[in-house]
Amino acid sequence: MGRDTYLRFKQEHCFGVAAGSRCPIALLKPIFPEYCAVGCCQNVIIYDQRTKTEVSHLVGVESEATTLGFDEKSLKMAVGFFDGSLRIFNIPKKIPFPAEITAALTCSNHGSGITSVAFSSDGTRLISGSRDTTIIVWDLVSERGLFRLRGHKNAITRLALIKNDSILISSSKDTLIKFWDLETQHCFHTVVHHKSEVWDFVVTENDSLMLTGSNDSEIRLFKISEQRGGTVEEQTATTEEKPSLDELIKVEPAGSRSKMTRGRVTFMAVDPFVRKYVAICGADSRLELYRINSDEEIERSLKKKRKKLIKKKGVSEEEAAQQVTRSVGDELTLITSDIRASAVIKAVAFEAVTPSTIKMSLLLSNNAFDRATLSLEKGSVSQCEVSTRIAGHRTDVRTVAFSNDTTAIMSASGESLRIWNRSSARLIRQVPCEPAVCSLFLPGDRHVLLGTKSGHLDLFDLGASVRLESQEAHQDAIWAISAFANQKGFASGSSDKSVKFWQFELATENDQKRITFEHKRTLELDEGVLALKISPDMRLVAVALLDNTVKIFFFDTLKFFLSLYGHSLPVLCLDISSDSQLIATGSADKNLKIWGLDFGDCHKSIFAHDDSLTAVAFSPNTHMVFTAGKDGVVKQWDGDSFQLVNTLKGHFGEVWCLTVSNDGKHVVTAGHDRTLRLWVKSQESLVVTEEKEKELEDEYEAEMKKEQLGGAGDEEVTAVVSRSLDTVSETDRVIEALDILRSTKADPSEKHPLLVALGGIPSEEYLLQTLKKVKSSELESCLTLLPYAYALQLLDFLSMLPRMRENEAELLTRIILFLERLHFARLTSSGDTVTILDRLHRNTLDTVHGIRDMIGFNLSALQYLQRRLEDRDSVHLFADVSSAAKSKKKKKKAVLAVKSAAAMS
Numbered sequence: 045m046g047r048d049t050y051l052r053f054k055q056e057h058c059f060g061v062a063a064g065s066r067c068p069i070a071l072l073k074p075i076f077p078e079y080c081a082v083g084c085c086q087n088v089i090i091y092d093q094r095t096k097t098e099v100s101h102l103v104g105v106e107s108e109a110t111t112l113g114f115d116e117k118s119l120k121m122a123v124g125f126f127d128g129s130l131r132i133f134n135i136p137k138k139i140p141f142p143a144e145i146t147a148a149l150t151c152s153n154h155g156s157g158i159t160s161v162a163f164s165s166d167g168t169r170l171i172s173g174s175r176d177t178t179i180i181v182w183d184l185v186s187e188r189g190l191f192r193l194r195g196h197k198n199a200i201t202r203l204a205l206i207k208n209d210s211i212l213i214s215s216s217k218d219t220l221i222k223f224w225d226l227e228t229q230h231c232f233h234t235v236v237h238h239k240s241e242v243w244d245f246v247v248t249e250n251d252s253l254m255l256t257g258s259n260d261s262e263i264r265l266f267k268i269s270e271q272r273g274g275t276v277e278e279q280t281a282t283t284e285e286k287p288s289l290d291e292l293i294k295v296e297p298a299g300s301r302s303k304m305t306r307g308r309v310t311f312m313a314v315d316p317f318v319r320k321y322v323a324i325c326g327a328d329s330r331l332e333l334y335r336i337n338s339d340e341e342i343e344r345s346l347k348k349k350r351k352k353l354i355k356k357k358g359v360s361e362e363e364a365a366q367q368v369t370r371s372v373g374d375e376l377t378l379i380t381s382d383i384r385a386s387a388v389i390k391a392v393a394f395e396a397v398t399p400s401t402i403k404m405s406l407l408l409s410n411n412a413f414d415r416a417t418l419s420l421e422k423g424s425v426s427q428c429e430v431s432t433r434i435a436g437h438r439t440d441v442r443t444v445a446f447s448n449d450t451t452a453i454m455s456a457s458g459e460s461l462r463i464w465n466r467s468s469a470r471l472i473r474q475v476p477c478e479p480a481v482c483s484l485f486l487p488g489d490r491h492v493l494l495g496t497k498s499g500h501l502d503l504f505d506l507g508a509s510v511r512l513e514s515q516e517a518h519q520d521a522i523w524a525i526s527a528f529a530n531q532k533g534f535a536s537g538s539s540d541k542s543v544k545f546w547q548f549e550l551a552t553e554n555d556q557k558r559i560t561f562e563h564k565r566t567l568e569l570d571e572g573v574l575a576l577k578i579s580p581d582m583r584l585v586a587v588a589l590l591d592n593t594v595k596i597f598f599f600d601t602l603k604f605f606l607s608l609y610g611h612s613l614p615v616l617c618l619d620i621s622s623d624s625q626l627i628a629t630g631s632a633d634k635n636l637k638i639w640g641l642d643f644g645d646c647h648k649s650i651f652a653h654d655d656s657l658t659a660v661a662f663s664p665n666t667h668m669v670f671t672a673g674k675d676g677v678v679k680q681w682d683g684d685s686f687q688l689v690n691t692l693k694g695h696f697g698e699v700w701c702l703t704v705s706n707d708g709k710h711v712v713t714a715g716h717d718r719t720l721r722l723w724v725k726s727q728e729s730l731v732v733t734e735e736k737e738k739e740l741e742d743e744y745e746a747e748m749k750k751e752q753l754g755g756a757g758d759e760e761v762t763a764v765v766s767r768s769l770d771t772v773s774e775t776d777r778v779i780e781a782l783d784i785l786r787s788t789k790a791d792p793s794e795k796h797p798l799l800v801a802l803g804g805i806p807s808e809e810y811l812l813q814t815l816k817k818v819k820s821s822e823l824e825s826c827l828t829l830l831p832y833a834y835a836l837q838l839l840d841f842l843s844m845l846p847r848m849r850e851n852e853a854e855l856l857t858r859i860i861l862f863l864e865r866l867h868f869a870r871l872t873s874s875g876d877t878v879t880i881l882d883r884l885h886r887n888t889l890d891t892v893h894g895i896r897d898m899i900g901f902n903l904s905a906l907q908y909l910q911r912r913l914e915d916r917d918s919v920h921l922f923a924d925v926s927s928a929a930k931s932k933k934k935k936k937k938a939v940l941a942v943k944s945a946a947a948m949s
Contacts, residue, residue, distance in 0.1 A: 118167030124158025173200030189764025257309025299372035441714035495522030524576035537573030630657030843883035
């Protein structure tokens, strides 16, 4: 490879995470009753809850999934991400699922993270709300955004459709809940009764009651009623002048009650079966379950109370009716508040609701999700059982290590030690352990050594999955373990200001020999040890201390050799190259320094990360350095030229540890998001200059998004238009096609080289093909960037078409209508454009009318066939019933004949 050319590291596996805490649970009912979808970092994993195994996963983007929604009719799943992108996936109709499911549609019209999505009842529309305070209505059939709703002043928290999808309800952190009429595209009612952020709401049976949760501990109830007789659809259909929804719909407060758990409401869920049970999560590990009572049940309860009052105090019926009135307690009944999980509950989904049992899936904050099973007797809970379904590391992964043969990966956190198969990323072993911060595979790869925060060295047998030995090696946390190159021992460094050297021995226990370790030497220091490394030639020992320096000692005599100073904050990590010539140090001052071990001179100081460096590792037999930091990225550096080779993005949160395999082809990283990511060296070439250009393009696109959000006006409804590098390049291609069309019209004898390369196609056909290649979701954005002169040329070209082809009519009509709306003022003020508009009017109407007649004919034929099939099924059903009755009569006659024959004999 050249000086600026390297081999690229790509992410092969992301494992160890079972359930992310940002994204809710989606049950794939009723098609796949045992399947559920859970957001896990950038992907969405589909689990089989019965077997507790991963079935498939939806491939996401380089951002964390924040919300998801599933539509059971169209079998579509919408996933929103933290960067504002939205992906639509088609879920397979049959089992088994493929290992990976890719997105059928990707939209990037939001400026920041998507917080909520809602499907229409027929699955043809999708509504998404974002932290950028806007709401977008999507048409999933034409794959485009219909319009954008503005009105909230802070992040959207929840969306819901009611009244046959004619009304949209949105809540926000701006303390408001808004009701939107999707037909007229305006907000007709705003609920202003909350004094703090509205985090969630649910709408119960018949869309008549709304429950809301905010920053306080109150659950507020609102009645949604219709002003006049009949439903909204009936009233709008019978009246000649269609009334507005603010005249038909009335929203009024119905009281509030305090919830039992502490803190704000974090999540609310209503059961999708009878829509009478509501689960509410707070800031702790408890879950409250409520029941919504119907009007008939409330009236029966009030009658009983009034009868008791009359019998007890002897009051009249009128006085009893005045004293016993309807209250919030009658509307909302607390079933239980004692559903406790092992961690904070982030989301809830109802699995099944029967008169005797309620089953719920609980998403927890510690990388796990549980199932709660409630047994009901007379409306109260008789038994509650919470069981863990699937779990990963419950706390941050603080140490990882490769086995010596590179076939296994070890990870350890605050509660467990886990062994993974490298090729399949499957869990092999799991052993409980104390909080670990450093680790080491012993020779033979059958044992693992852990250094803990309590100062113990724990030895584990992987074959038996047990802890063999635990020695109190230090008085404080052990922050580093470094093995000898001859594999006969190791050294440990601790905050107790000492480095201890250990040697492996064979011990006899129950007439069996096993490996153990014995203390041989101790190096006393003036400061606590944060990092430690023994050089591969076993000549030097490098120790990072709390005084911001790195001390180098001779391995054999432990005499002082060098002191490396220059960092302004403590050195948190270090590593020595395979040839024992270079040492790399990473510090809390965000700098990476590369030193020579001959004289202790600093070759280069690099501002490497935006936060503290947490891990540094050399690739074996090279001077390539990998660094990880609290900024959530992993970087690859060339230790000879000191240039950044590649940035490995994927983690969401601090990266605490990394390790490189002995062959240098694999890198494993782990961090705060509790995921382990395996990076593999591919055969794809990486050019440093090209990577820098890509970074500049990403920065430019991010700036364009910020400018677009900053320039947003106060209009309540706007078009769904966003500017990105993709839309700019698509606009350039359309402009190029229009230029080719103009040049060929000016000189028909001259052939454009591009048209010749494409087989000599006409310039008109090339323009149509270019328009077809524009993504449907980005068409309006592309046309918005088109200058007026080119837009007028495009309209002129479309008006001169003899007749639109049926497969192009929808696209071309959409282009014409959008350009006319966009440039309406200039088109109507110029007399030269009248003839163009007139031709467009005639041609478009003829084509649309022809397609309308064809669709109407086809619909009539399909309805006729449907009626024929229904009639045939009813005839078959009658025939089956009559034949069953005849067979029963024959059986009765046969039984009577047998009985009579027996009586005669």
